[in-house]
Amino acid sequence: MTTVAPESQVVAAPLAAERRLPWVLQIHWQMIRSKPLGSFGALMIVLLILTAIFAPVIATESPTRTNLRAMLEAPSGQHLMGTDMIGRDVYSRIVYGARVSVVVGFGAVGIGTVVAILLGTIGAYAGGWFDMVIQRVVDAWIAIPFLVFLLAAMTILKPGVGSIIAVLALGVSLSNSRVVRSAVLSVMAQPYIEAARSLGGTDARVIARHVVPNIMAPVIVLATLGLGNVILAEAALSFLGFGIPPPTAAWGGMLSGTARDYMYIAPWLMIAPSLAITVTVFAFNMYGDALRDLLDPRLRGSR
């Protein structure tokens, strides 16, 4: 099938594990100086995470409290973004919705990336039938449209945050494992791997100390850009009614079902959640783009 990234594209700058913290700071310092949009994205991501953590403080009401005497109220001082068809405060639901997006996004991408590194590294390093099997499974995976798989999988599992994370993580791990694999293959051809081997390094040591640190640049970039996509996918699922079950506040879910019947008389119901989704995904895309330019110029534009 189609290779996602040719081997030659993934050339990472070697970075020693001991210098990781200064390296992270260095990259962000560079970003602040040279990438205004990327820095804006980073700022928005920090704000999003803070909103998710301090949701009870920031929100003005409980996100699930209904108030039938204040239905479909236009935005006002009391209800900053108006109220929905059963009188819930839209602003508070947006604030709590950040929690779902953050948890689903980081959860799915975090788990998915770790599994992708395991699958890709072991596959490339071991080769043989194990690699062969993984590659055929990834082929099959690429052929099934993602949304089709998500819908079917979400029908099987009990609806909820846990299942969404599991299903999205599976998707992330399979599609990213191929990029990891090609990165590992190109790193393994480098002389320093041969040197580490000839010095008597065991397979586990070579993988952990030499291979994995050297594929981290493309992996981090992929993960950051993946966050935006995962958040969009969760929104699409919730929109179709296969995602986070109500009454939990989720941005995609706020746009679905009955809310759509009221959008003629209460357009704020449709605008606030979609703005939240767009700004969040835009922030992750901008931050990811900037990271890619700084970490891995060869990957630029490849998406």
Place this chain on the structure above:
Amino acid sequence: MYHYTLGRLLAMVPTFLIISVVIFMMIRMIPGDIVDIMVENYKYADDKEHLRRELGLDRPLVVQYIAWMGSVVRGDFGESLWTGKTIGSEMKVRLPLTFQLGMVSILLTLIIAIPIGVLAAVKQDTLPDYTFRSFAVLHLSIPDFWLAVMIIVLPALWWQVNVQSGWVPFFENPLASLKAIMIPAIILGLSRSASVMRMTRAMMLEVLRQDYIRTARSKGLGSMPVIYRHALKNAMIPVVTVLGLQIPAILGGSIIMESIFNLPGTGRFMLNAIQERDYPLIQATTLIFAIIVMFTNLLIDLLYGFLDPRIRYA
């Protein structure tokens, strides 16, 4: 070339088998048996066991799978458990719509993405470049289902205009047929063009720095032939790869677009099938989607050979 194509077709067999097993097993794991739904919600029959036997759901899973594969290979996708209609006849009506929607979307993706990508590369770091790139990233971030809902709602709200229109088969009335799918196709095409445009720009930037471009320029060739005949042709391979990756996304997007725009296509058909637990239908539609993706991927791999004569599959 023939050997390569044959080899690639053979390599599709294990992929196809994995997909079919995954689809088959996944469908059976969906809780809420169709027999339960039929008996409890619709009183189709009194005796669950009898109904199960009649639908062939009492046999062991392996037998069901082999029977299913056997008929799929012969081109028979079975029949809907609800309506009893053969899926083949349903598909004959619904597949053309999804096919048309997909083709128009891809065409629009190309028409939008490639000229803009080339322009952004040629005018690197100028206002048009920044504008188009920001738009592309912005467009990657806007949920397309929201855009679709807005495009239906806002004209209706402001001008009392209904942008939805019924679909008719292309050969009956091509204009009305295209009109019905135009808006969803534009939304899908726009959202897909962002990544293709970014890839076109990145590759053009790389190619425009090559020596042979300087040679072409210095022998007095004009800008346009240099860009389109020499540079674009050499920049196309990764662009085509990215384009291939958009096919599953467009198929997935067609599910959303068809259900928002009330189009009787395969995607909406599948969404209904999932909600109604119509096993053969879900299996068939998912499998058909997967087959489409597998063949377009093959087509794209073969296209490489035409784009770059160095990759002729000996």
